[in-house]
Amino acid sequence: MIKVKIFAVNPFREVTYVVSDETKECIIIDAGAQSARERERIEAYIAKEGLQPVLLVNTHGHVDHILGVDYFKKLYHVPFAMDGKDQPLLNLAEQSARMYGLETDPGFVPAIDKDLSDEEEIRFGNTVLRILHTPGHSPGGISLYEAGCKALFTGDTLFNGSIGRTDLPGGDYDELMHSIIDKILPLGGDVTIYPGHGNHSTLAHEAAYNPFVAEVLQGTVNSAEQI
Secondary structure, three states, rough: OOOOEEEEEOOOOEEEEEEEOOOOEEEEOOOOOHHHHHHHHHHHHHHHHOOOOEEEEOOOOOOOOOOHHHHHHHHHHHEEEOOOHHHHHHOHHHHHHHHHOOOOOOOOOOOOOOOOOOOOOOEEOOOOEEHHHOOOOOOOOEEEOOOOOEEEEEEEEEOOOEOOOOOOOOOHHHHHHHHHHHHHHHHHHOOEEEEOOOOOEHHHHHHHHHHHHHHHHOOOOOOOHHO
């Protein structure tokens, strides 16, 4: 059974997750911790719980999700995994950081050690996370599903009450909605989602009350290809 620890970090209030199981192995999802204080909180939790980080994995490559990746990669000597289709976003990360006025470490942009483009799962300890390729917010966006606890890490694909932006480079509204409707919702209403920003929710709640999802399910909007 997995244990999920939530850390809201950086000016964008991006959510970094430390996910562990009974073996004490853990992974860090979307390590966006920018400041020393944010990083120390994560380190303190890992040390207190006696955890062994074995992998850093990102749901996508936008700058607010990678601000702490290289730091933790060097600290724990672990590889970094992400869908390689988001490499162009990593290439733009320094430019994006300057645009948003973010303070960054020198050379903070991480190299991808494990390309998840063609992968179907991530394993650590006794845990298997199924990789759902959910583009739309970004070309290489993924979500991670743990079936035992019915936990889904959606990154910036699906939020509590909203969806990820599609007006950024590589974004595509139709792709995003197809990812949500065709790949995420079929997992079932009792699945808990852990998004890249904001509070967790359930798929049942999002299907009923998320206005972006509901209007598509109810057929009240057309996709761009139908206009």
